[in-house]
Each structure stands twice: as C-alpha cells, then as structure tokens.
Amino acid sequence: MKYLSRFLLLYTFLLFVSCNQDDESPNGNETEPVGVTEPEGYQQYGVPFNDIPANEDIVMYEVNLRAFSNGGDLQGVINKLDHIESLGVNVIWLMPIYPQGQLRSVGSPYSVRDYKAVSTEYGDLEDLRRLTTLAHQREIAVILDWVANHTSWDNEWIRNNSDWYTKDANGIIIHPAGTNWQDVADLNYENEDMRDAMIDAMKYWIYEANIDGFRCDYADGVPADFWSQAWQEVRSIPNRDLILFAEGDRSDHFDAGFDLSFGWDFYSGLKNVYSGQPASNLIQVATIEYTSVPTGKEVVRFTTNHDESAWDATTVSIFGGIDGALSAQAVTVFMGGVPLIYGSQEVGQLSTVPFFSNSSIDWNQNPTMLESYKKMMTFYSNSPTARKGTNTVYNDIDVIMFKKSLNGDEVILIANTRNSSRTITIPAALDNTTWTDIMTNTSITFNGQLVLRPFEFYILD
Known part of the structure; x- marks a missing residue:
C-alpha cells in the first residue's frame, strides 16, 4: 500500500503539472486536452471560447476566401486578422470551406462534397484550428457557413444513402424544388438517419476545430423542427455558447433557436431611400422589421454581402460613390441591429466580387475610406449607447x-x-x-x- 500511495501521489503531481501548462503554443496552436474524447467520438481541440459576445453586441465580418487574399485560403485570413480586429469586429463568418462538388459543378462553394473536411483549395484542418485559436486570442469568434438544404451530386451520401435525398415520382433524386440550382441535390428531411448525420457533422467542427457557431445558408429550405432538434443538441455540448444565424425570413427561425436573421427589408428600404424615397420610410421599415423579433434576438443589417456584391453591385455603385457608401453604412450601423461588414466594402470595391471563382481584393484602394470605417466601427464597438441606446427620431x-x-x-x-x-x-x-x-x-x-x-x-x- 505504501508503494501504491507513492505512485498515486506522483501521478497526481504529474497530472497537476500537465494541466497547468499553457494551453497555447508560441505559434498560436491550441493543445488538445489529453484523453478527452467526447461522447460523439470526437476529440475536443483547444479550449472552448468563453467570450462569445451577446447578440446585441455582435459586429460581424464576412470573409469570401476566394477574394480575400491572393492565395484564396485560410492563411490569407490569418494574415489579415489585425485588419479585421481594427474594425471592431468580434465575429468572423467564413464562407464555405468544404470540398466543392465536381459533378455538374458551376463553381459554387455552396455545393458541398464532404461536410467533414477542409478543401485543399483553402488549406487543411490545422489551418482552420490556427485561425480559430488566433481569432480567439483577439476576442473574436469564428462561425462557419453551413449548407443544410442540399449537397453536391458527388457527395458520398448519394452513393451510400440515396434515401437521404428527395426523389421524384420515378425515384430520381432532384435538385431543390422551385430553384434553378442544377449543381446540387435536395436533401430529404423525412429521413431520420440523414438528420442525425447532419447534426453529427456540425458537432465535428465544434469539437475538432473549436468553431463558435454557424451561419445557415438557405435556412428557409429546411424544416423548422430540424433546426429545433439540431440547436437543442449542439447547445447541449458542455461549456459552449454558440452563435446561430439564419439566412432566411421565415417567421419560425427564432422560435427554432436561431439568434440572428438577415434584415432584407432594411436593405431594400435603404436602397430605396438613397434612390430618392423619403428618408422617413427607412425609419418605418426598421421599426416594423423588429416587431416580430423576440427579446434577446437580433436582425443582421448590411449595405452588402457576398450575394449582393457578386450578383447586384457593390456599395460604391449602389449608393452613389464612396461618400454615399459611407453615409449608408453609418445609417445601417447606428440605427440598430447587428452590423455586418463584407470583406471588400471597407476599401470601396467598385467592381463586383465573385465567389464562384477567385478574384483578389486590392486592399490598397481608397485608404481614406478604410480609415473612416475604422473610426466609425471602433466608436460603435466601444460605445454601449451606440449599440444599445433607444432611438429618438x-x-x-x-x-x-x-x-x-x-x-x-x-x-x-x-x-x-x-x-x-x-x-x-x-x-x-x-x-x-x-x-x-x-x-x-x-x-x-x-x-x-x-x-x-x-x-x-x-x-x-
């Protein structure tokens, strides 16, 4: 017993020393807790981020990886974390990082071939881990773009589980009904195994890459009961506070557990006012948009995003030049809601920004505009009144x-x-x-x- 006691004492001491070593290595990599395997079978990477901002305090920044740097990869985002931080940002939204489908492809990153992999186009899992680690050190959360409505035609799910997909009367898998998205196959949410696999894939990234939530593409195309099921399960992961953001305008998203939803009405109203409609119209739109938003939830407001900047026009074109774009941004940021910056708008990108192909942003264009963004966003992020004050119009x-x-x-x-x-x-x-x-x-x-x-x-x- 004497020797066993000494052994236990030595073991306890070594365990104490091990647990008290720094969690982060000099190059920004977090260490994986030894022996901590979660019930789902995944290894918890690093330490869960415990400084997720309250919904009303979020300042979000969207990254189009294919345009953000010359390399079009995750390292390009890491290299510009100081830039992102200088804008008062506390949440980074990464557009899809997964391997893209090749069958019937049009180049869309929203055609996902593998839900549990980083595309070699962008780097690898270690690059994503390094990004989340370094972002967390700057008090910035990282959320992934999640595509739950459909997959690519060469996703392994089709080969192994064709019943996970919607089929026509002839038993042929179809693309999403009511769309022209021929490059993707529609998922069948009546299949419980598929639902479980989708939720499992979400958990993978939370555990293995230490990400902080999801922006969910085309959330309107997925049943509300699935979102409720998914968010109940992922929010049950210990020591986690997640950001869940719906791309959609269905009224049940907040009830299903989403924190944020897009302010499409505000965006349309903003464009209309800057095109000549009475300015008071925007106040009315902004007020109505929040009438059905529960307390503690928020609407994300923007002057552009990846869809608008690719298919419509950039802020400089829409709002009448750099001065108009800055004016519209100031209105959007301070009127209320969660402000979104799409990487490129802060330097006055004039030409459209594709995301089906690579096209690098010139970060040196319009440095004066960038300085204006920094002043505006730094004040906003540091001012509780700017973020949460009551408006007198x-x-x-x-x-x-x-x-x-x-x-x-x-x-x-x-x-x-x-x-x-x-x-x-x-x-x-x-x-x-x-x-x-x-x-x-x-x-x-x-x-x-x-x-x-x-x-x-x-x-x-």
Whole structure:
C-alpha cells in the first residue's frame, strides 16, 4: 500500500503539472486536452471560447476566401486578422470551406462534397484550428457557413444513402424544388438517419476545430423542427455558447433557436431611400422589421454581402460613390441591429466580387475610406449607447437624424441621403447643444440650422 500511495501521489503531481501548462503554443496552436474524447467520438481541440459576445453586441465580418487574399485560403485570413480586429469586429463568418462538388459543378462553394473536411483549395484542418485559436486570442469568434438544404451530386451520401435525398415520382433524386440550382441535390428531411448525420457533422467542427457557431445558408429550405432538434443538441455540448444565424425570413427561425436573421427589408428600404424615397420610410421599415423579433434576438443589417456584391453591385455603385457608401453604412450601423461588414466594402470595391471563382481584393484602394470605417466601427464597438441606446427620431424627407440614449449618455447620427446639399432645421431639444464629431474629432454646436454637403454624415458624441 505504501508503494501504491507513492505512485498515486506522483501521478497526481504529474497530472497537476500537465494541466497547468499553457494551453497555447508560441505559434498560436491550441493543445488538445489529453484523453478527452467526447461522447460523439470526437476529440475536443483547444479550449472552448468563453467570450462569445451577446447578440446585441455582435459586429460581424464576412470573409469570401476566394477574394480575400491572393492565395484564396485560410492563411490569407490569418494574415489579415489585425485588419479585421481594427474594425471592431468580434465575429468572423467564413464562407464555405468544404470540398466543392465536381459533378455538374458551376463553381459554387455552396455545393458541398464532404461536410467533414477542409478543401485543399483553402488549406487543411490545422489551418482552420490556427485561425480559430488566433481569432480567439483577439476576442473574436469564428462561425462557419453551413449548407443544410442540399449537397453536391458527388457527395458520398448519394452513393451510400440515396434515401437521404428527395426523389421524384420515378425515384430520381432532384435538385431543390422551385430553384434553378442544377449543381446540387435536395436533401430529404423525412429521413431520420440523414438528420442525425447532419447534426453529427456540425458537432465535428465544434469539437475538432473549436468553431463558435454557424451561419445557415438557405435556412428557409429546411424544416423548422430540424433546426429545433439540431440547436437543442449542439447547445447541449458542455461549456459552449454558440452563435446561430439564419439566412432566411421565415417567421419560425427564432422560435427554432436561431439568434440572428438577415434584415432584407432594411436593405431594400435603404436602397430605396438613397434612390430618392423619403428618408422617413427607412425609419418605418426598421421599426416594423423588429416587431416580430423576440427579446434577446437580433436582425443582421448590411449595405452588402457576398450575394449582393457578386450578383447586384457593390456599395460604391449602389449608393452613389464612396461618400454615399459611407453615409449608408453609418445609417445601417447606428440605427440598430447587428452590423455586418463584407470583406471588400471597407476599401470601396467598385467592381463586383465573385465567389464562384477567385478574384483578389486590392486592399490598397481608397485608404481614406478604410480609415473612416475604422473610426466609425471602433466608436460603435466601444460605445454601449451606440449599440444599445433607444432611438429618438427626427423626421426629414431627405436626411436621417436620430438620437440614441442609454443611461444618460447620448449619441446622434445625422446623414444626408442625397447626392446634393441639404439644409435641416435643428430640433428645439437639440438646439444650442455642443457635440464632438467622432469622424473628425472636432466640436460642433447646433445653432438653428445645419447645412449638409452631398451624402455628408455626422456621428456625434
């Protein structure tokens, strides 16, 4: 017994030393806890990120890997983490990283051939692990784009489990009904085995790459009861706080467990106002959009994203130039909701940005615009009033003006939505008050009226 006691004492000491070593190596790689195999059979990589921002505090940044760097890979994102951090970002959304289908392919990364692999086009699992580790060190979460509605035609699921797919009357697997997406095969959510495999694949990335949630592509195409099942299971993973973001406008997404949904109505309203509709229309749209959003959930608002910048036009084209794009961004960020930046818009990308093919962003274009983004987003991310304040709106046909108030602190946003000068009358409650313009760090005192240059905006503290 004496020798056994000594052995147990030595074992306890070595275990204590091992557990108290640094979790991270000098090159940013997290160590895998020795012997920790989860019930699903996956090995927990690193330490779960415990600083996930509250929904109302999220500042999201979308990365199109094929455009983000010359290499079009995960290393390109790692190389620009300082840039992303400088914009006040606390959540990175990576567009699909999985191997792309080759059969009937049109080049879309949303045609997934393997749900449990990193495409060699982008790197490997170790690259993704290094990215999540280094992002977490900067207090930034990482979420993956998840494609649950369909797979590529050469996904192994088709070869091994054809009943996991929707079939026509002749027993032939079909592409998603009501779409022209001929490059993908529609999944059958009446099949329980397929549902279990889908949830298992989500868990794989949470365990093996330490990711922090999912942006779910075409969430409207997947039954709400599946989302409820999936989110109940993934949220049961110990020591995890996940971000779940639906691409869709179905009313049941929040009830199913999603935290965030896209603000399509706001985006349409923003474009309409900058095209000449009364500025007050956007206030109405923004208010209505939140009427069905439960407390604690949020709408993601944007001036562009990968779809808009690829198939429509970039912000510089849509909003009448760099000044218009900045004005629209200021309105979008400060009016309410979760602001989204699509990598490229902060440098005033003029040409469309494809994601079915590679096309590198010129990060040196429009450095003055980038500095404006940094000032705007840094203030927003550091100001509870800017993020969570209650809006007091001052209506005008051409100018958007509102005051945000929280615990006695106030922030004002004024933005000319027209490509011509406008003069507004200062509301009596604000007249003869002095503020600091955070974009120029200069003082401004209201005195009766304010003349705004084309697309001029103020963020006042």
